[in-house]
């Protein structure tokens with residue numbers, strides 16, 4: 001087939017860095033400036049090239065239509081109580097953003113409280129967080145534009161839905177937590193940009209440093225807010241806040257990266273002589289007591305009775321446990337729910353006065369239990385199918401709570417659990433049905449295949465029932481592998497369409513780096529062990545081929561963000577194993593990622609090229625630095641890179657687009673431009689979205705458009721035919 005004409009991108013051979021004596025060229029360094037005319041031209045040419053390729057992907061329109069139809073079903077999230085009202089999010093199907101509803105009772109008329117779709121004409125303003133005051137008088141909410149991490153906090157009076165003038169800017173990576181007097185709330189922010197420092201809400205690449213914790217008094221200007229905490233000596237530190245259920249304590253957590261470890265400071269708000277008012281206009285920080293002042297474990301406060309606190313922790317418990325401490329005797333800790341020998345404690349939430357709702361992850365499936373808060377002893381097991389439980393928003397004073405259940409073949413069920421009688425009563429509160437989807441046509445299998453070092457890796461395989469294991473099927477293999485983030489079953493309308501109309505098998509490999517088996521599993525795929533993630537994924541692909549599900553030229557691999565590294569590294573290491581590769585918002589320059597926006601927080605997972613030993617970990621797998629021509633390697637047969645689509649967006653300030661731009665230019669040059677008649681005929685392209693970010697808050701239409709594009713590309717490249 002004809003070879004693509006790639007746009008030539010300038011190579012500045014003069015840019016060579018010295019990492020601990022090792023010279024590393026970075027000829028596309030100029031692509032790191034999103035505002036440079038030359039970069040805008042680069043993007044324009046790449047968009048044109050990609051559009052020309054997408055025009056030849058004939059399943060695009062049909063995929064778009066089928067995905068739109070299947071996504072167009074009403075979706076609800078779990079209801080939660082504040083004051084005497086219930087709140088829940090709902091999407092009728094194709095709304096750009098879900099809408100927040102309020103109702104007095106579960107079966108009374110619900111009305112719209114906040115509809116983010118009215119905040120922009122193209123649905124690109126999204127709700128990033130909400131917090132309702134204790135008596136449900138006020139709703140404070142964070143708005144983000146074009147998918148950026150930057151948030152503007154607003155406040156609405158619930159009773160008349162009037163939006164107050166309060167507007168808080170420069171908010172990022174922030175919770176919102178009200179004091180129970182309803183006078184205001186704690187939130188986190190970054191300092192306003194210095195003179196001349198360009199911050200334009202999501203397209204800048206400046207590093208986010210010197211996080212601060214503030215308290216905002218309702219009805220005042222942001223510049224009157226009380227600075228509660230900051231740490232000038234530790235620019236990477238980030239501060240979270242939570243007011244306890246009894247309204248008495250402010251619990252502040254400090255993180256310095258993405259590892260599940262944090263400090264815990266507490267402040268007894270009732271002991272402040274003049275309350276928080278006493279701090280207005282002063283630079284004095286709040287008087288915190290340091291309960292935990294190291295980063296050797298994670299501690300999340302889940303309940304307290306006066307000074308007796310219950311914490312969710314991984315201290316000496318990589319599969320997590322619940323512990324208790326009296327603030328008056330901070331060195332005496334006792335186990336309440338001991339670490340399970342196999343299952344990972346995932347969530348714990350106090351409910352019904354003195355009970356706990358806890359969920360465990362057992363071989364990547366959730367178990368739900370009710371336990372006694374005081375002793376931790378098991379009271380009830382709640383019946384849930386094989387799948388994922390989420391959205392448990394319980395309050396100590398509620399006897400009822402709701403939870404969401406989903407799985408690969410269950411679009412989403414909201415269950416209600418009533419604990420008012422002796423035995424819990426679990427009922428279906430809302431069932432999300434997807435018309436035209438018949439789960440009986442599909443089957444889900446969980447396999448445990450051995451990786452390179454023999455470690456058993458779980459993988460979910462979803463396929464139409466009774467397929468022939470003759471290697472003929474297109475297959476989509478997805479993984480993430482990092483940040484102790486676990487990938488449990490979830491419903492994807494898009495993948496159902498791929499299965500039904502392209503005959504695709506879709507798979508999810510729970511590779512190391514995730515949290516599926518606790519912190520050991522996470523650490524086994526991080527820092528010096530990152531290659532385990534790639535081995536796990538490669539062996540998963542080999543398993544799918546040897547078991548007859550698919551064959552290399554029909555196998556498409558896909559990953560996002562940290563999962564984008566996975567894709568970049570795997571096509572570098574095994575270009576022969578895949579027919580297609582889709583890498584979303586990947587971190588592709590592992591030597592420089594820590595210099596941009598929040599990248600510095602990821603050194604806990606990847607290490608940092610500033611350190612010699614860690615540089616040698618990173619240079620070995622960094623996608624940008626390991627693009628090699630397979631036909632020049634000692635590959636045992638003629639090999640080229642799979643057809644590759646890199647995806648990014650102009651307002652992605654989590655993983656800045658420069659990673660994708662630099663890898664794209666490098667692959668197009670090394671594999672094609674630098675040779676006459678290169679053997680690389682598989683396309684290497686990028687899909688660059690505008691007015692979009694890392695993914696959170698992306699409007700439905702943009703998600704459908706992107707899915708249709710990338711899977712039409714996949715369909716063409718693995719040469720799968722449409723099934724009506």
Ligand SMILES: O=C(NCC(=O)N1CCC[C@H]1C(=O)O)OCc1ccccc1
Nearest residue numbers: 173238255257258561562598601602654
């Ligand atoms: O950076 C992340 N999360 C990690 C993240 O988004 N990553 C990690 C690598 C690339 C990208 C991804 O995989 O989505 O969130 C910001 C944050 C908040 C609080 C404390 C530290 C950091």
